Amino acid sequence: MDALDLARWQFGVTTVYHFLFVPLTIGLGTFVAGLQTAWYRTGKRHYLTLTKFFGKLFLINFAMGVVTGIVQEFQFGMNWSEYSIFVGDVFGAPLAMEALLAFFLESTFLGLWIFGWDRLPKRVHLMTIWAAVIGSNLSAYFILAANAWMKHPVGYEVVDGRARMTDIWAVLTNSTALAQVPHVIAASFVVAGGFVLAVSGYRILRERRMAGIVADPAMWRSSLRGALVMTAIAGAVVAGSGDLSGQLLREQQPMKLAAAEGLRHDQSAAPFSLAPGVEIPGMLSLLAAHDVNATVQGVDDIQERYEQRFGPGDYTPNLPVVYWSFRVMIMFGLSTVGLSVLGLWLTRGRRTRGARSRREPRRVPDWFARLCLLALPLPTLAMIAGWLLSEIGRQPWTVMGELLTAASVSPGVTLAQVAISLTVFTVLYGALAVAEGVLLVRYVKAGPAPEPAPHRTAPERTDADRLAPTLMY
Amino acid sequence: MELSTLWFILVAFLWTGYFVLEGFDFGVGTLLPVLSRNEAERRQVLATIGPVWDGNEVWLITAVGAMFAAFPSWYAGFLSGFYLPLLMVLAGLIVRGVGLEWRGKVRGARERALCDAGIVAGSFLPAFMWGAVFGNLLAGTVFATLAGGAFSLAVAVLHGAIFVALKTDGPIRARARRTALAASAAAVPAALAALPGIPSAAAPLAGWISHPAPWFAATAAMATLAAAVALIWRRREGWAFTATAATITLATTALFTVLWRAPLPGLTIPEAASAPYTLTVMTWIGAAALPFVLAYQAWTYWVFRKRLTQPGIHV
Numbered sequence: 001m002d003a004l005d006l007a008r009w010q011f012g013v014t015t016v017y018h019f020l021f022v023p024l025t026i027g028l029g030t031f032v033a034g035l036q037t038a039w040y041r042t043g044k045r046h047y048l049t050l051t052k053f054f055g056k057l058f059l060i061n062f063a064m065g066v067v068t069g070i071v072q073e074f075q076f077g078m079n080w081s082e083y084s085i086f087v088g089d090v091f092g093a094p095l096a097m098e099a100l101l102a103f104f105l106e107s108t109f110l111g112l113w114i115f116g117w118d119r120l121p122k123r124v125h126l127m128t129i130w131a132a133v134i135g136s137n138l139s140a141y142f143i144l145a146a147n148a149w150m151k152h153p154v155g156y157e158v159v160d161g162r163a164r165m166t167d168i169w170a171v172l173t174n175s176t177a178l179a180q181v182p183h184v185i186a187a188s189f190v191v192a193g194g195f196v197l198a199v200s201g202y203r204i205l206r207e208r209r210m211a212g213i214v215a216d217p218a219m220w221r222s223s224l225r226g227a228l229v230m231t232a233i234a235g236a237v238v239a240g241s242g243d244l245s246g247q248l249l250r251e252q253q254p255m256k257l258a259a260a261e262g263l264r265h266d267q268s269a270a271p272f273s274l275a276p277g278v279e280i281p282g283m284l285s286l287l288a289a290h291d292v293n294a295t296v297q298g299v300d301d302i303q304e305r306y307e308q309r310f311g312p313g314d315y316t317p318n319l320p321v322v323y324w325s326f327r328v329m330i331m332f333g334l335s336t337v338g339l340s341v342l343g344l345w346l347t348r349g350r351r352t353r354g355a356r357s358r359r360e361p362r363r364v365p366d367w368f369a370r371l372c373l374l375a376l377p378l379p380t381l382a383m384i385a386g387w388l389l390s391e392i393g394r395q396p397w398t399v400m401g402e403l404l405t406a407a408s409v410s411p412g413v414t415l416a417q418v419a420i421s422l423t424v425f426t427v428l429y430g431a432l433a434v435a436e437g438v439l440l441v442r443y444v445k446a447g448p449a450p451e452p453a454p455h456r457t458a459p460e461r462t463d464a465d466r467l468a469p470t471l472m473y
Numbered sequence: 474m475e476l477s478t479l480w481f482i483l484v485a486f487l488w489t490g491y492f493v494l495e496g497f498d499f500g501v502g503t504l505l506p507v508l509s510r511n512e513a514e515r516r517q518v519l520a521t522i523g524p525v526w527d528g529n530e531v532w533l534i535t536a537v538g539a540m541f542a543a544f545p546s547w548y549a550g551f552l553s554g555f556y557l558p559l560l561m562v563l564a565g566l567i568v569r570g571v572g573l574e575w576r577g578k579v580r581g582a583r584e585r586a587l588c589d590a591g592i593v594a595g596s597f598l599p600a601f602m603w604g605a606v607f608g609n610l611l612a613g614t615v616f617a618t619l620a621g622g623a624f625s626l627a628v629a630v631l632h633g634a635i636f637v638a639l640k641t642d643g644p645i646r647a648r649a650r651r652t653a654l655a656a657s658a659a660a661v662p663a664a665l666a667a668l669p670g671i672p673s674a675a676a677p678l679a680g681w682i683s684h685p686a687p688w689f690a691a692t693a694a695m696a697t698l699a700a701a702v703a704l705i706w707r708r709r710e711g712w713a714f715t716a717t718a719a720t721i722t723l724a725t726t727a728l729f730t731v732l733w734r735a736p737l738p739g740l741t742i743p744e745a746a747s748a749p750y751t752l753t754v755m756t757w758i759g760a761a762a763l764p765f766v767l768a769y770q771a772w773t774y775w776v777f778r779k780r781l782t783q784p785g786i787h788v
Contacts, residue, residue, distance in 0.1 A: 056578065063574030066527065067567040073537055074563055077552025084552075088545020089747040096542035097758055099535035104766045108528040108773055115524040119776060162545075164748045410553040421560045428564060432571060439578060 004409045006418040007079040010425065014071050015391075016384055017429050021065035023383055026136045026185060027192020028058045031230065033129045035223075040126050046219040053448035054196065054223070059114065060439050064432060066107070071425065073099075079418060083398050083408030090156050090165040091146050094172070098142035106135030140188070141181050148177035150399050151390075152252045158402065176252060179244040186237035187333070187383055193231030194336055194375035197343070199444050200224035201372025204364055206445075221347070221364055224372070228343045231375070235337030243287070250288040253400060254297040255306075256393035257288055259317050260326040265298035275327070310401070317395040325385040325392070332382035336375055343368060476756060477746035480543040481736075483759060485729035487536035492603070492625075493632075493721045494529035497714075498522040500633015502569060502596025503626075505589060507652055508637055512582075514645055515589065517781050519573065521640040524777050526573060528770055530566070542755055544745040547736045551610075554737065558606050562599045569595025600629040607728055608667060610737070611674040617667075624667035627660035628724075631701065632717040639710040642782045650705060653713070657702040664698050664720075671727040675734060686730040694723035 032055050039047035073095065076084045084092075109131035116125050155170030156163045165171065200220045207217040249257040257263075261284050263270055269292055272283035282292035289296075299316055306315040346368055350360050394400065398408045501508075501522050509515040540548040552559060572591030579585055601622040608621020634653035638646050669678070672687035681688040701716035736745060746752065 059574065060578060063571050066530075067570035070530070070534060070566055071563050073534055073541075074552055074559060077537075077541065077549045078556055078559060079553070081549035081553040084541065084549035085546045088541055088548060089751050092538070092542030092545060092548070092747070093751055093755060096535070096538035096755060099531060099538040100759065100762045100766065103531045103534055104528065104770070107531050108766075108770055111524040111526075111528055112773055112776060116776065159748075165751045165754070168751075168754045410549075413553050413556055417556045420557065424560060424564055428567060432567075435571075435575070439575065442580065443578070 001415075003413055003415045003418045004406060006415065006422050007409050007413075008405065010079060010418060010422040011075065012391075013422070013429070014068065014075065014425055016387065017433070018065070018068040018072055019383065019387060020380065020433075021061050021068065022140070023188035023191035023380075024058070024061045024195060025065045026140055026188040027190070027230075027234075028054065028061065028195060029129070029133045029136050030189070031192055031196060031226070032058050033126075033133045034226070036126055036129055040122060046222065049448045050219060050223050053443075054199075056443055057195075057199070057440060060436060060443070062110070064436055068429070078421070079410055079413060080398070080408050081410040081412070083403065085162065086403050086408070087150075087163050087399060090153075090163050090171060091149060093165065093168065094142040094146040094149075098139050098146075102135045102139035102142060104135075106132050106139065109135065137185060140185050141177075144181045144184055145172055145174060145177040148174045148180050150397075151394055152176040152248070153399050153402055163399070163402065176245075176248055179241050179248055182237055183241035183245055184386075186234040186241065187379070187386065189234035190231050190238060190333070190336055191379045191383055193227045193234060193340065194379040196223055196227035197231065197340070197372040198374075198376035200227060201364075201369040201375075202444060203447060204369045205366065207447075208366070218361075221361060224343070224364060225347055228340045228347070231340035232337065232344055235333075235340060238333060239337070246287050247289065250294075250296065253394070255299065255302050255315065255317065256322070256389075257284075258297055258299045258302055259319050259322040259393055260389060261296070262319055262323045263296060263298045264300050266295060266301045267298060268295040269293050270296035313396070313404075315396060317393050322389055322393045325388040328385035329382045329389055332378045332385070336379040336382065339371060339375055339378075343372070475743075476749055476752035477543070477742050479756065480539070480746065480752055481729070481733060481742050484536060484539050484543065485725065485732075487532055487539055488729070489722050489725040491529070491532035491536055492725050493718050494532055495526070496600075496629045496717075496721050497632045497636040498526040498529055499596045499600040500629040500631065501637055502573075502592045502633075503600060503630055504633055504637070504649075504652060505593055505596075508634070508645060508649055512585070516577075517641060517645055518637060519576070519592070520781050521637055523573070525773060527570075528773060530570075539755075539759075543747055543752060544736065544742070545747060546740060547742075547745040550737045550740065555606050555610075558602050558609075562602045562606075565595040565598035565602070567595070568592075569599075597626070601626040604667070608670065611728070611731060612670055617670050620663065620667040620670060623659075623663040624724075627656060627663040628698070628717065628720060631656040631660045632714070632721065635701070635705055635710060635714045635717055638705070639714050640780055642780045646780075650708065650710075653705045654702070657698075657705070660698060661702065664695055668695055668724060668727070671724070671731055675731045684730075687727045690723045690727035690730060694720050694727060697723060 032051055035047050035051040035054065038044070039051055109128045112120065113125065113128040113132060116128060120128065149171055152174060153163070154174050155167035156165050158164070200223045203220045204217055204224070207220070246257070249260075261270065261272060262276075263284070268285065269282040270284040270288075271279040271281045272287060273279045284296055285294040286292045288294065299319070303315050307313065347362050347364055350362050396405050397403065398405050501518060505515060505518060509518045537548065537552075540551070568591035572588040572595060576585055576588035576592070579588060604625025605618045605622030608624075609618040611617060611621075631653055634649050634656050638649035638653060641649065668691045672678075672681070672684065672691050675687050676684040678688070697716045697719040701713050701720060704710075704713035704716055733742065736742060
């Protein structure tokens with residue numbers, strides 16, 4: 001065990017943890033903005049109630065995304081100074097753009113949104129949440145463009161042992177980024193959709209049990225439907241962009257593709273195994289090249305070629321981790337999308353008979369509401385697995401073909417220092433995860449705060465009003 | 474002007490903005506138990522920074538991001554060199570961030586007290602650490618480290634107390650003013666200990682003429698600090714706040730005029746700089762984006778410009 005191993009563990013722990021919160025910030029923020037827009041346009045009260053309810057859950061989660069994000073930016077310099085020096089010229093640019101163009105927008109307008117309910121005109125207040133959401137999505141683009149460059153470096157030359165940017169446009173429109181950005185952002189919408197499904201399903205079950213009635217609680221039905229639509233559409237984008245990513249892997253990162261299947265030798269009509277031993281012939285070739293007879297390179301053959309090209313060394317990533325994360329990602333991701341399609345069909349409108357035909361909502365079955373609880377863990381696990389596939393599959397490189405992970409670590413940082421910081425972050429993050437979980441569960445159980453009826457004239461404020469926690473803060 | 478010079482100035486500007494803006498919310502966080510006596514007052518005090526603290530923190534993220542893009546080896550050397558102090562800063566920013574966001578959402582006095590502890594510790598720790606880190610970077614001595622930390626903490630506390638006096642009314646306003654006066658009793662000696670150390674790292678006082686800029690800035694920082702004390706004494710809160718903001722700006726200016734010679738020991742700005750192409754691209758993007766950022770952040774302060782008169786109402 002040396003500083004390199006711990007630094008890698010720290011990066012893995014802090015990044016996976018950070019990315020538990022980011023997808024919800026991206027997807028749930030957009031969903032909340034959509035709800036508020038629906039309220040603004042229709043004036044229906046239940047949209048406002050939902051905006052504030054999911055808005056609160058969004059904010060509990062947002063805090064964690066922000067504070068764990070700062071760690072990420074510092075970590076490159078703290079643990080990976082050699083990497084930072086090598087790539088700063090290229091990799092630093094999208095990071096600086098992210099801060100300047102996205103984070104300022106996100107945090108400033110979110111502050112305005114949280115505190116601006118009574119102070120801004122409705123229209124302007126609605127604009128603030130959209131500005132914040134645009135910031136979140138933009139930040140995803142920049143960081144994914146930076147990340148894509150590590151896997152498929154473009155628009156640069158190496159001068160004096162440092163990468164130098166020669167074409168920013170090439171970096172920002174890297175084919176790897178253009179496939180990865182929609183993949184990850186849409187997956188974030190699936191994660192957030194799954195979150196809303198689980199919450200809505202839970203509320204439907206709970207309110208039915210409390211009220212003992214058979215009719216749907218209409219409000220939760222509408223959030224459930226909204227989340228089903230979002231998840232199904234986003235799921236289609238995830239699948240499409242994932243397919244594109246798979247084809248790019250064959251050209252750009254053959255080792256990762258080979259590792260994802262555990263394919264040992266170059267092979268035409270390469271099979272895809274659902275699990276070890278259960279193979280679909282030609283399927284991997286079909287996935288990677290849209291041609292069942294296409295050749296896919298194998299791990300051992302690539303290893304040999306890399307040794308000739310880069311010198312002796314081990315160029316093979318951790319095969320079991322990469323193999324299984326690929327399967328977990330696909331299976332859990334697809335089952336979430338399947339669940340949403342099923343839900344859309346189950347809750348489709350029903351035409352009523354009679355002269356004035358109109359569509360009438362169908363009742364959400366209890367068993368489906370219960371099934372929706374699975375939509376919380378499934379896409380999140382798929383997301384984590386996707387990142388493990390993507391980043392562990394990139395090993396032993398930090399920058400594919402240019403810089404090895406072993407050569408990226410800070411030379412002056414000791415084992416003890418990394419051990420301390422890994423411990424601090426693990427303990428702190430663990431405690432905060434529990435706290436966030438407790439907070440979210442509590443608010444979901446309690447349900448939305450009752451909306452006070454709107455007053456024409458400002459009411460006299462009592463002490464009790466003053467002490468009651470206001471809605472958003 | 475060389476692009477690397479322009480970017481050094483921009484990095485200095487971002488750090489300055491960060492210290493001025495987050496300076497007061499660090500101060501407010503540190504002073505939370507001093508300025509408020511009950512839950513309603515605590516909410517009133519925290520409401521002064523509620524809408525803005527997160528936006529203020531982005532100045533740090535942008536400053537560090539700009540260092541990464543424009544001066545990779547400065548970024549890498551600085552962050553890996555100050556490993557444990559920066560770990561403490563990060564831990565502080567984490568507990569403070571969740572404390573601020575969650576304290577209105579937790580249940581019961583005990584959980585709120587835990588959030589408050591996070592806010593206080595997470596404001597205190599970075600406020601001290603930033604001064605300590607830069608003091609150590611300049612002189613490398615224990616004295617410089619402690620004096621730097623004491624200075625940044627004391628000035629943040631003073632800046633924060635004046636901010637609360639400026640943004641509230643009623644008993645808290647009076648208490649904030651008294652606290653500001655008490656804080657200046659610590660800030661002035663800390664400034665006398667720390668400020669001369671900044672330009673001395675470039676040239677001793679006798680040789681000030683060869684490096685006039687840091688000596689001038691440090692002296693002016695001292696003068697504006699004295700002015701701030703006088704102004705808060707005379708209840709001119711707006712001007713006092715301007716004066717502490719000037720103190721922080723000038724002290725940071727002094728710091729960066731010294732770092733200009735060597736941002737890290739043995740490193741020069743031209744050596745550390747990214748290639749001209751990257752700097753050119755970043756200049757265009759910065760020039761296009763920064764005016765908007767400044768405009769909408771200023772708008773936020775405008776929206777929340779009113780004094781918070783009654784506890785909790787404007788929370």
